Amino acid sequence: MEIPLGPAEDLRRDGCRIVAVDGRSVGVISVGEEFFAIHDRCPHMGASMCAGSVSGTLLPSAPTELVYGLDGLVIRCPWHGWEFDLRTGRALLEPERVGLRTYQVVQVGDEVVLRT
Numbered sequence: 001m002e003i004p005l006g007p008a009e010d011l012r013r014d015g016c017r018i019v020a021v022d023g024r025s026v027g028v029i030s031v032g033e034e035f036f037a038i039h040d041r042c043p044h045m046g047a048s049m050c051a052g053s054v055s056g057t058l059l060p061s062a063p064t065e066l067v068y069g070l071d072g073l074v075i076r077c078p079w080h081g082w083e084f085d086l087r088t089g090r091a092l093l094e095p096e097r098v099g100l101r102t103y104q105v106v107q108v109g110d111e112v113v114l115r116t
């Protein structure tokens with residue numbers, strides 16, 4: 001199923017838009033020129049992921065180093081800070097066990113389409 005979301009420019013301005021898909025809330029998130037779509041309910045206690053922040057995170061590193069990475073690819077839950085990779089939906093802390101469903105988003109001309 002394809003769901004038209006309107007002009008890419010509007011989605012970029014919104015940052016995150018929540019769309020209803022088969023009774024689920026899906027967050028369509030704009031990061032630079034890219035779009036990502038994830039289930040909008042955090043698997044921990046149900047916060048809206050669209051209310052979270054997108055940034056990078058600290059990567060595994062030596063005990064005396066702070067290494068920042070994945071800039072613009074990590075969404076952080078607004079309630080307790082769980083972090084998820086926007087590309088895969090997987091939680092950074094326990095990727096095998098915890099994650100968000102992801103959806104495909106494509107841009108066709110100036111329009112954005114969500115594929116489910």
Ligand code: FES
Nearest residue numbers: 042044045077080
């Ligand atoms: S509700 Fe998302 S981390 Fe707790």
